[in-house]
Amino acid sequence: MKQKGRIIFHVDMNSFYASVEMAYRPELKGKPVAIAGNPDERRGIVVTSSYEARKRGVKTTMPLWQAYDHCPELIVLRPKFDRYREASKHIFSILSETTPIVQPVSIDEGFMDLTDYMGDENPIQFAEQLQKRILNELDLPCSIGIAPNKFLAKMASDMKKPMGITVLRKREIQQKLWPLDIHEMYGVGQKTAEKLKLIEINTIGDLAETNVLTLKNLLGVNGERLHQRANGIDHRPVDPDAVNEFKSIGNSTTLPYDMTDLPSIYKVFDQLSEKVEQRLKYKNVVTENIQIMIRYHDRKTITRSKQLKEYIETKEEIVSLAKNLFQEHWNEEPIRLLGVTAQQLTSKDELYKQLDLFSYEEEAEKEKLYLAMDQIKEKYGKNVFVKLNDSKPNISTSFQKDFLNDYKKEREE
Structure with missing residues (x-):
């Protein structure tokens, strides 16, 4: 008897903080909105922004003064963490009603294993219903990736935003996954990407087709893990615990x-x-x-x-x-x-980088440093600085930690 394939969803809320603010203030919808620490003094760092702001060049971790340069009409709001935490609780409550096998990754994203909880329903239709329910009940948009494992589901959810639903099957990875730049691969940071490009691994497909021993010599055990991911192999379970x-x-x-x-x-x-x-x-x-x-x-x-x-x-x-x-x-x-x-x-x-109030003042103090770095990079090239951290923005904060601790306590009660 053929073994039943896994059905894994990755649910990723779109521009979460900004979307929560828009749910409370509908007049903000369709406008460039950013969440930052000290908008009154034009200090601080952009934590997240609406897609309208992103189209104007506003990016996460950008100094606020620079965001205003890109988008003078930018609407900047202070964060309201209690509001975001409450919205997240409602989101994960909805996910948990669908399947008990839910694994939060951060306050605004998580995995679901629906293998034994869908019956004969079509996964895409199931995802559409889930997406519409979150939108109707909470007025919050999300993207959903559907795949046979966690890695592919995560990659799929990033392929269409906002309000996207993407299926990524193993037989489709050569067509959909392999052409992507190596920087776009989940789990590959800036430093690792630079090492890979030095040996002419420029795409995920290049990584998938490279001899695994070459990768292990270059990156250690992580090289073998990334090689498996690039070939669509990921046996990790969705673990509620x-x-x-x-x-x-x-x-x-x-x-x-x-x-x-x-x-x-x-x-x-x-x-x-x-x-x-x-x-x-x-x-x-x-x-x-x-x-x-x-x-x-x-x-x-x-x-x-x-x-x-x-x-x-x-x-x-x-x-x-x-x-x-x-x-x-x-x-x-x-x-x-x-x-x-x-x-x-x-x-x-x-880990997912989302700055909290403790980070804002620290980051704002670095604005002059950021400006100097930008000037140096413009003169000498963008690779003049080597990042110390070998992963995509990944500084989890006390706010993220508190959310996960709260989720743990609720499951134990």
């Missing part, structure tokens, strides 16, 4: 002798933090909580941790936090064992 996962990556070592010498202790922290960084990169994750373990000569053991507002991944960030925790909590007795652990990990592939 993924939001509950709080994994950790840690390293500890028993010291060769009981230590009290601070430089020697710091050297151990350097070594442990470097190993944690390597494993974070291997797993393609970032962390928002660093914990240290101290075991004294008498075997008394303590752990202390620091919760962060931003995700980190580098040795320098990890070791700095570890040393600060150690300075704060060490009682100066001899130490037998030290450990460093990165907790509350999040996959880079599932």
Whole structure:
């Protein structure tokens, strides 16, 4: 008997924050609207904008003064996070009524596994009904990708916006997926794309047809993973419990002798933090909580941790936090064992950059820097700056984290 193929939806809300504002204020519909932090002083960064604004050149993370240059009639609103959170709850409630197998990725997008919940209904008609229901009940537009796995569904939902419904079957990937520029592939960041283009991998099709050993030599285990994705292979399940996962990556070592010498202790922290960084990169994750373990000569053991507002991944960030925790909590007795652990990990592939109020002031202060960078790039070329982060905009914020935590609690009640 032939095994039934999976039916995976990726639901992606269109211009979510701006769309929520338009739902509350219908007179804004059809106008260029942007959400930003400090519109009164023309400071801040564009968090999101309506499609009318995007057509005029307004882009996410663009300094507000620059957005006004592109679109003088731009309507800029301050964010109302309670409003967005409430809208998101309604959206995921609707999705969960359709199938219990729903996995939120962020406040405005999620996967659904409808394999056993559609009966004989046509997937496209099913998606149309879902899209219309969200629009009718919440006045919010969305795009839906339909595919046999999560990667293809995600790629499909990006192919037609706003209010698009796109089916991407495995037999269609050579026609629909492979011609796309490698930058457009989900999971390929700027730095990875640059590495691939150096060996003449310019499209997703080029990646799919490249020898997997070549890719592994270039990108490590991620090369093999991307090769599979480009060929339409993705066995990951839609996991409703993924939001509950709080994994950790840690390293500890028993010291060769009981230590009290601070430089020697710091050297151990350097070594442990470097190993944690390597494993974070291997797993393609970032962390928002660093914990240290101290075991004294008498075997008394303590752990202390620091919760962060931003995700980190580098040795320098990890070791700095570890040393600060150690300075704060060490009682100066001899130490037998030290450990460093990165907790509350999040996959880079599932991060989505949406700036919160804490980010606005920080980003606004960088406007002069952005202007200087633009001038330098104009003079010397756009590749003069090498991005430190190897993924598409992916800084998840405390607001995104709070939403996922709220969703987790609601499922547990």
